[in-house]
Amino acid sequence: MAPPLTALVDSLPATVPFVGPEAQERARGRGFSVRLGANESVFGPSPHALRAMAEAAADAWQYGDPECHDLRTALADHLCVGPENVLVGEGIDGILGNLVRMLIAPGDRVVTSAGAYPTFNYHVVGFCGVLEMVPYRDDHEDPEALLTRAAETGARLIYLANPDNPMGTFHGPEVITDMLNRLPEGCLLALDEAYGEFAHRLPPLQADDPRVLRLRTFSKGYGLAGARVGYAIGAPELIDAFNRVRNHFGVGRISQAGALAALQDQRYIRAVVDEVTRGRERIVQIAADQGLTAVPSAANFVALDCGHDGGYARAVMQALRARDCFVRMPFVAPQDRCIRVTVGKPADLEFFGLQLPLALDAASEASG
Amino acid sequence: MAPPLTALVDSLPATVPFVGPEAQERARGRGFSVRLGANESVFGPSPHALRAMAEAAADAWQYGDPECHDLRTALADHLCVGPENVLVGEGIDGILGNLVRMLIAPGDRVVTSAGAYPTFNYHVVGFCGVLEMVPYRDDHEDPEALLTRAAETGARLIYLANPDNPMGTFHGPEVITDMLNRLPEGCLLALDEAYGEFAHRLPPLQADDPRVLRLRTFSKGYGLAGARVGYAIGAPELIDAFNRVRNHFGVGRISQAGALAALQDQRYIRAVVDEVTRGRERIVQIAADQGLTAVPSAANFVALDCGHDGGYARAVMQALRARDCFVRMPFVAPQDRCIRVTVGKPADLEFFGLQLPLALDAASEASG
Numbered sequence: 001m002a003p004p005l006t007a008l009v010d011s012l013p014a015t016v017p018f019v020g021p022e023a024q025e026r027a028r029g030r031g032f033s034v035r036l037g038a039n040e041s042v043f044g045p046s047p048h049a050l051r052a053m054a055e056a057a058a059d060a061w062q063y064g065d066p067e068c069h070d071l072r073t074a075l076a077d078h079l080c081v082g083p084e085n086v087l088v089g090e091g092i093d094g095i096l097g098n099l100v101r102m103l104i105a106p107g108d109r110v111v112t113s114a115g116a117y118p119t120f121n122y123h124v125v126g127f128c129g130v131l132e133m134v135p136y137r138d139d140h141e142d143p144e145a146l147l148t149r150a151a152e153t154g155a156r157l158i159y160l161a162n163p164d165n166p167m168g169t170f171h172g173p174e175v176i177t178d179m180l181n182r183l184p185e186g187c188l189l190a191l192d193e194a195y196g197e198f199a200h201r202l203p204p205l206q207a208d209d210p211r212v213l214r215l216r217t218f219s220k221g222y223g224l225a226g227a228r229v230g231y232a233i234g235a236p237e238l239i240d241a242f243n244r245v246r247n248h249f250g251v252g253r254i255s256q257a258g259a260l261a262a263l264q265d266q267r268y269i270r271a272v273v274d275e276v277t278r279g280r281e282r283i284v285q286i287a288a289d290q291g292l293t294a295v296p297s298a299a300n301f302v303a304l305d306c307g308h309d310g311g312y313a314r315a316v317m318q319a320l321r322a323r324d325c326f327v328r329m330p331f332v333a334p335q336d337r338c339i340r341v342t343v344g345k346p347a348d349l350e351f352f353g354l355q356l357p358l359a360l361d362a363a364s365e366a367s368g
Numbered sequence: 369m370a371p372p373l374t375a376l377v378d379s380l381p382a383t384v385p386f387v388g389p390e391a392q393e394r395a396r397g398r399g400f401s402v403r404l405g406a407n408e409s410v411f412g413p414s415p416h417a418l419r420a421m422a423e424a425a426a427d428a429w430q431y432g433d434p435e436c437h438d439l440r441t442a443l444a445d446h447l448c449v450g451p452e453n454v455l456v457g458e459g460i461d462g463i464l465g466n467l468v469r470m471l472i473a474p475g476d477r478v479v480t481s482a483g484a485y486p487t488f489n490y491h492v493v494g495f496c497g498v499l500e501m502v503p504y505r506d507d508h509e510d511p512e513a514l515l516t517r518a519a520e521t522g523a524r525l526i527y528l529a530n531p532d533n534p535m536g537t538f539h540g541p542e543v544i545t546d547m548l549n550r551l552p553e554g555c556l557l558a559l560d561e562a563y564g565e566f567a568h569r570l571p572p573l574q575a576d577d578p579r580v581l582r583l584r585t586f587s588k589g590y591g592l593a594g595a596r597v598g599y600a601i602g603a604p605e606l607i608d609a610f611n612r613v614r615n616h617f618g619v620g621r622i623s624q625a626g627a628l629a630a631l632q633d634q635r636y637i638r639a640v641v642d643e644v645t646r647g648r649e650r651i652v653q654i655a656a657d658q659g660l661t662a663v664p665s666a667a668n669f670v671a672l673d674c675g676h677d678g679g680y681a682r683a684v685m686q687a688l689r690a691r692d693c694f695v696r697m698p699f700v701a702p703q704d705r706c707i708r709v710t711v712g713k714p715a716d717l718e719f720f721g722l723q724l725p726l727a728l729d730a731a732s733e734a735s736g
Binding site (some may be wrong): 003004005006007008009011012014015016017018019020022023026033035038040041042043044045049050053054056057058059060061062063064065066067069089093097101103104105108119125145156157175181186187210211219222223225226227228232240241243244245247248249250251252254255258 | 371372373375376381384386387388390391394407409410412413421425426429430431435437458459461462467469471472473476487494525554555556578579591592593594608609612613616617618619620621626636687
C-alpha cells in the first residue's frame with residue numbers, strides 16, 4: 001500500500017495554475033502561429049545573453065554556483081543595494097513558494113486581489129494559508145481595500161503586483177509608499193514587480209525596509225522566461241532566512257550566465273521597452289478599429305475590454321485560439337470581460353489584427 | 369518591524385548543505401586546477417545536448433513546457449514505463465524537497481544513514497521531520513538496520529542511495545528487492561539512483577509499486593549538473609500528487625531540451641561509463657602507489673581510505689585543496705577516514721596523482 005500523504009497535502013486540490021501553450025498545441029494537434037498569451041518577451045534576450053548561455057552550456061557539467069555570487073553582486077551594483085539585500089531564485093514563482101513557506105502557517109491569513117496571480121494563490125493554499133480576496137477597483141488593484149482587509153484579518157502577507165497582471169494597470173510610487181507606511185504591524189508586502197522594466201516610475205528602493213519584499217525577474221523584459229531566474233530585494237534578515245528553505249543549487253549554471261549577460265546589456269532592455277511601447281500602441285489601435293477599449297497598460301501586454309460578459313470574452317479568446325492566436329483570459333468577474341494580449345513583433349500583431357475581427361464575428365454568432 | 373517567520377521555519381538552523389567550489393575559490397583568491405569534488409561528469413554532456421541547448425537558447429524567451437511532455441514521454445519510452453510513472457523536476461534535490469513536504473508532517477520519523485546525503489536531511493529538518501540515523505556497515509549503507517529502525521520508529525520514509533554517496537558502495541538488485549518486500553507498512557523507500565548509470569545491475573523497475581520512488585538525474589552520467597533536471601519513477605498516484613506542490617514552470621526550456629537530447633544519445637553515455645570505469649581504476653592505482661586503500665566504487669567517484677582518523681583525512685583534503693585539487697570529505701566517523709575523489713579526465717587524474725604524495729606529506733607533518 002502507498003504511504004499516506006500528510007493531512008495537509010492530502011487536503012490540497014490537484015491544481016494546475018496555468019495550462020501551458022504546448023499542452024494546448026498537443027490537444028489541438030497543431031501549433032499556434034503567434035504566441036501572445038504568456039506575457040513572454042517575443043523580442044528574446046540580448047544577443048550577449050545568447051552568447052553567454054552558449055558558452056556556459058559547455059560548462060553545464062558543473063553545478064551552478066549555489067550562492068549565485070556573480071549575478072547577485074551584479075544585481076546589487078545595478079540596483080545600488082548590498083548583495084545581502086538580494087536573493088536569486090528559480091523565478092518569482094519559486095521565490096514566492098519559499099516566501100509563503102517561511103511566513104504562513106496553516107490558518108494564517110493572506111490578502112490578495114480576486115483575479116490576481118494564481119500561482120501565488122497556489123502556494124498559499126499549498127501551505128494551508130487562508131486567502132482573503134478583495135475586488136479590483138476601476139480595473140486597478142485596490143491598496144485601500146488590501147490594507148483594510150489585512151488589518152481586519154490580522155494578515156501576515158499582502159500580495160500586490162505593480163504593474164498588475166492580468167490588467168496591466170499601475171500605481172505610482174507615492175501610492176505604494178503610502179501603502180507601506182500604513183501596513184499593519186507584522187504584515188509583509190510581497191510587491192511583485194515582474195513587469196517593472198516596462199513601468200517608468202517604480203518606488204525608490206529602501207532595501208533594508210523589513211516590511212516589503214520586492215520580486216523581479218529575468219522572464220519578462222529580459223526575455224529569459226525559459227531560463228527561470230527571478231530575484232528578490234529585501235531586508236538582509238529576510239533574504240538570509242531563505243537559506244533555511246531554498247534549493248541551494250536550484251538556479252542552473254546556464255541560467256546564471258544568461259541572466260548576468262542580459263543584465264549587463266541595459267541598452268538592449270531600453271530598446272525592448274521601446275518596442276513594447278510601440279507594440280502596446282498597435283494593440284490599442286487594432287482594438288479600437290474593432291470598437292474595443294484597451295485598459296491602459298504599464299506592462300508588456302494589454303487587457304482588451306470585449307464589451308460584454310465573461311462568456312463573450314471567452315468565446316473571443318477561443319475563436320482567436322482556433323485561428324492560431326494564443327492569448328489568455330486569466331480574469332475573474334467583472335474583469336473577465338477582457339482578453340489579455342501580449343505584445344508581439346509587428347508581424348505577430350498584424351496577424352492578430354487580421355484574426356480579431358473574425359474572432360469577434362465568431363463570438364457574436366456563438367452568443368447571438 | 370519585520371513580520372515573524374512561522375514557528376517552524378524560525379526553529380530551523382541556517383544550514384548550507386554544501387559550500388560550492390566557487391565560494392572556496394573566492395575565499396582562496398584563485399581557482400582550482402582540477403574540479404574533482406562534486407561528483408560532476410568532467411566528460412560533459414553529449415555534443416547533441418550541447419547543440420540542442422544552443423538551439424533552445426534562442427527560444428529562451430518562452431517558458432518551458434510545465435508538463436515537460438517531450439522529456440517525460442521520452443523517459444517513459446526509454447524506461448519502458450508509462451508517462452504517468454515519470455515526474456521531471458528541478459534535480460533530485462528539488463524532487464526530494466517536494467517528496468518530504470508531501471509525506472512528512474512535523475514529528476514524523478525518517479530513517480537514513482549517518483553520513484548519507486546531507487541535502488535530503490536538510491529537507492527533512494526543513495519540514496520538522498525527525499531524522500533517525502543508522503550507521504554504515506562495512507562501508508555500505510545497511511538495509512537491515514534501516515528496516516529495523518523504520519519498524520521501531522514507525523518511520524514514513526527511508527532514504528537509501530544505491531550506489532551510495534559518499535562511499536560509492538553498491539547493493540545488488542536482490543538486496544533492494546528483498547528490502548522492499550520487508551518495508552514496514554506505510555513507509556516509502558526513497559531510492560536515490562543518481563549514480564545509477566555507473567552501476568551495471570539496478571533492480572528491475574516495478575514502476576507501479578507504491579512503496580518506492582526511484583530518483584534519477586541528468587546531473588551525473590549525462591553531464592548536465594548545471595541544467596538541473598532530475599526525474600522520479602513511481603506509482604501514478606504518488607507521481608500525480610507532486611502536481612499539488614511542485615513549481616510547475618520550474619524546469620527551464622533549455623534544460624528540457626538538453627536533457628532530451630542527452631537521453632537520446634545512449635552511445636555517448638556508454639562511452640562516458642567506460643571512461644569512468646578507467647578513471648576509477650586509475651584513482652585506485654594512484655592511491656595504491658601511496659599505500660592507500662580505495663573503497664570499491666560503483667559510481668563516478670572513489671572514497672580513498674587515508675588510513676587514519678578524520679583529522680588526518682581532513683588535513684589531506686586541505687593540503688590537496690591548497691595544491692589546487694578540489695576534493696571533498698562529506699563523511700561522518702568512521703567513514704571520515706576517507707577523502708572522496710571524483711573521476712576526472714586522464715590529465716586531471718595525473719595532476720591529482722602528482723599532488724597526492726605532497727598532500728600526504730603535508731598531512732603527516734601537520735599531525736606529527
